[in-house]
Amino acid sequence: MKGALTELGLNIVEMRDESATMDGGDILFTGKEFFVGLSKRTNQRGAEILADTFKDYSVSTVAVEEGLHLKSFCSMAAPDLIAIGSSDAAQKALKIMQQMSDFKYEKLTVPDDRAANCVYMNLPGKGDVLLHCTPEVFPESAKVFERLKSHMLIPVANQEKMKVDGALTCLSVLIRI
Numbered sequence: 001m002k003g004a005l006t007e008l009g010l011n012i013v014e015m016r017d018e019s020a021t022m023d024g025g026d027i028l029f030t031g032k033e034f035f036v037g038l039s040k041r042t043n044q045r046g047a048e049i050l051a052d053t054f055k056d057y058s059v060s061t062v063a064v065e066e067g068l069h070l071k072s073f074c075s076m077a078a079p080d081l082i083a084i085g086s087s088d089a090a091q092k093a094l095k096i097m098q099q100m101s102d103f104k105y106e107k108l109t110v111p112d113d114r115a116a117n118c119v120y121m122n123l124p125g126k127g128d129v130l131l132h133c134t135p136e137v138f139p140e141s142a143k144v145f146e147r148l149k150s151h152m153l154i155p156v157a158n159q160e161k162m163k164v165d166g167a168l169t170c171l172s173v174l175i176r177i
Contacts, residue, residue, distance in 0.1 A: 008175065013053050015046065022046035025069035025170060031079050032103050033058040037070025037093075060100040065089045066113075071169050073113035076120050077130055077148070081106045085113025108144060115141030117167035131156045131168055 005012055015022060023041035027034060027050070034054065036047040038061050051059035064070055066089035073090035077083040082105045084094045090113050098105070110116050115138040119131040127150070134155040135142035145153055156168055 005175075010175070015049050017045060017049060019043075020045040020049050022050065023069050025071045025167070026064065028070055028074060028076065029057075030076060030082075030103070030105065033060065033101060035059075035070065035097050035100075036061050037064040038062065039064035039067075039069045041069055058102070060097065062093050062096050062100075064093070071117050071167060073116050075117050075169055077108050077118055077145075078120055078128060078151070079122075080104070081108055083108045083110060083116040083118050085109075085116040086111050087113050089113075090116065108148070110138070110141035110144045112138045112141045114138070114167065117169055118145070119168050119172050126152055128152065129154065131172075133168075 002012060021041060021043045023039070026037035026039050026042035034050060034057055036042060036050060036059060038044060038047065044061065047059060047061050062070060066087065067073055070093070073085035073087065074094065075083050082094065084090050084107050086109050094107060115133040121129045123129050129152045130145065130148060131154050132145045133141055134157050142155065
């Protein structure tokens with residue numbers, strides 16, 4: 001990955017503190033600020049290094065009480081729209097994020113926490129595009145995504161990756177060049 005990013009001419013920052021841990025699935029960037037899930041894979045020191053690296057953005061931490069990481073129950077479904085699962089743990093985390101933020105986000109609550117992990121893109125000529133769970137896996141959550149009439153919706157099968165706790169954002173690296 002480092003080689004591919006270097007070839008694209010992107011600035012790479014390496015975390016060299018061996019006491020710091022960080023998993024990309026614990027980093028939710030809203031376009032305005034970062035929320036960092038403190039989980040089995042990401043610790044406070046990792047969040048501090050992220051804050052030191054991105055000084056122009058607010059970085060807030062959220063305890064991940066259930067699930068593998070923060071994006072196990074939330075992700076961005078549009079610039080100001082957080083897709084969030086309906087479990088108590090997901091709703092508690094959202095409340096904490098809302099309290100810590102100076103920004104107001106709309107929420108799109110889906111019945112299944114794992115279905116809240118979606119991938120939003122704004123593509124030239126296509127507009128708002130959202131990769132989300134298929135109706136075969138999460139039928140009720142897929143119905144909620146179908147309410148997003150301004151988005152081009154692309155259901156993605158992810159059953160095999162889900163067997164090892166993989167989600168759509170785990171399969172994605174979005175780069176603006």
